[in-house]
Amino acid sequence: MKMESSDKVKYVLWFAQEHVNFRAADIESVASIFNIEVNYHTEISDVPYCIVELPSEKEAHLLASRCISLRSVLELWGHGKTNEELHNSIQQTPKDRMYPHFVSEKSFRLTVETFCKSLSMKEKVERIESFSYLPIEGNVNLKDPDVTFYLLEYFGQDSNNIPEQPYELFFGRWVADGQRSLIQKLSLKTRHFLxxxxxxxxxxxxxxNQAKIVPGSLVYDPFVGSGSLLVSAAQFGGYVSGADIDFLMIHGKSRPVRPNQKVREKGESIKSNMQQYNLSSKYVGVLVADFARPLWRPDVRFDAILTDRKFFKIPQNEL
Known part of the structure; x- marks a missing residue:
């Protein structure tokens, strides 16, 4: 992880507070996929933010287009440990970065978001009014603005000892959201076959993401089960296949796992999951096989072997 300091444009990576240990790998894998140079001004840790420098806004959009751990990416305009430091930092931000977004032709919204503390509407309005010195000319649009400005306040992670004032404050322009919506789209709660x-x-x-699946990748899961990893790999464009020793599971004949379900519905299978998400074109197929007894010829090569035990990325020089 490369740590640098410069006067170039910085971005705030604002994370969801789930699977914290996967954050760094998620960012670094996606950066590798798109060949993005990320310069870190703070480390990725258990706090929900990281300040980075990216070559351009294009790279910010690319990161957000694949990262699951990201809630959003902001172009950083101000940062401080107190309100005074924050506003002083904003006033030192080059005007040519901010002012194009203040014009009358662009509607806007200013959103206040906190971590580990809830604010009343009155408190949020007071914070919003503290930015009245910014020469924003556009109309307010709360539903579908042209530009969204964010004030982020971090109050630590101890919900039993919340401070009166935040430890860190960030202000900036929203650039993109991460791919958190995919979690809901592929949720097991609505999955056909489990x-x-x-x-x-x-x-x-x-x-x-960590296996660096890209469109056209040939992916194999030797312990495929109900195919959850195949669904995710196919979502990112991989052509997926798998094997499992469990004949009943592979053929959708195993005992149902949903409460009060006595028999499997007709057609339940890994293939039906692919159909559910319109990913049938990415489904190569699955086999009943024992991983201890290799079934592939030595010259067969996959771009990635992805399992719930470990995953492998095949080096390019071995393909």
Whole structure:
């Protein structure tokens, strides 16, 4: 992780507070996929933010287009440990970065978001009014603004000892949201075919990122089960296949796992999951096989072997 300091444009990576240990790998894997140079001004840790420098806004959009751990990316205009420091920092930000977004032709919204503390509406309005010195000319649009400004306040992580004032404050322009919506889209709650050990959508997506699945990748899961990893890999464009020793699971004949479900519905299978998410074109197929007895010829090569035990990225010089 490269740590640098410069006067170039910085961004705030604002994370969801889930699977914290996967954050760094998620960012670094996606950066590798798109060949993005990320210069870190703060380390990725258990706090929900990280300040980075990116070559341009294009790279910010690329990161957000794949990262599962990211809630959003902001172009950083101000940062401080107190309100005074924050506003002084904003006033030192080059005007040519901010002023194009203040014009009358662009509607706006200013959102206040906190971590580990809830604010009343009155407190939020007071914070919003503290930015009245900014020469914003556009109309307020709370539903679909052209530009969204964010004030982020971090109050630590101890919900039993919340300070009166935040430890860190950030102000900036929203650039992009991460891919958190995929977690809901691929949720096991609505998955057609499930098994006892079906991996949840968020972990499956994170693993697919770490395996650097890209459109056209040939992916194999030797312990495929109900195919959760195949679904996530296919979501990112991989052509997916797998094997499992469990004949009943592979053929959708195992005992149902949903409460009060006595028999499987007709057609339940890994293939039906692919159909559910319109990913049938990415589904190569699955086999009944024992991993201890290799079934592939030595010259067969996959771009990635992705399992719930470990994953492998095949070096390019071995393909």
């Amino acid at each position: 098994g006892n050990t079906s991996m949840d959508a968020q972990l499956s997506l994170l693993m697919a």
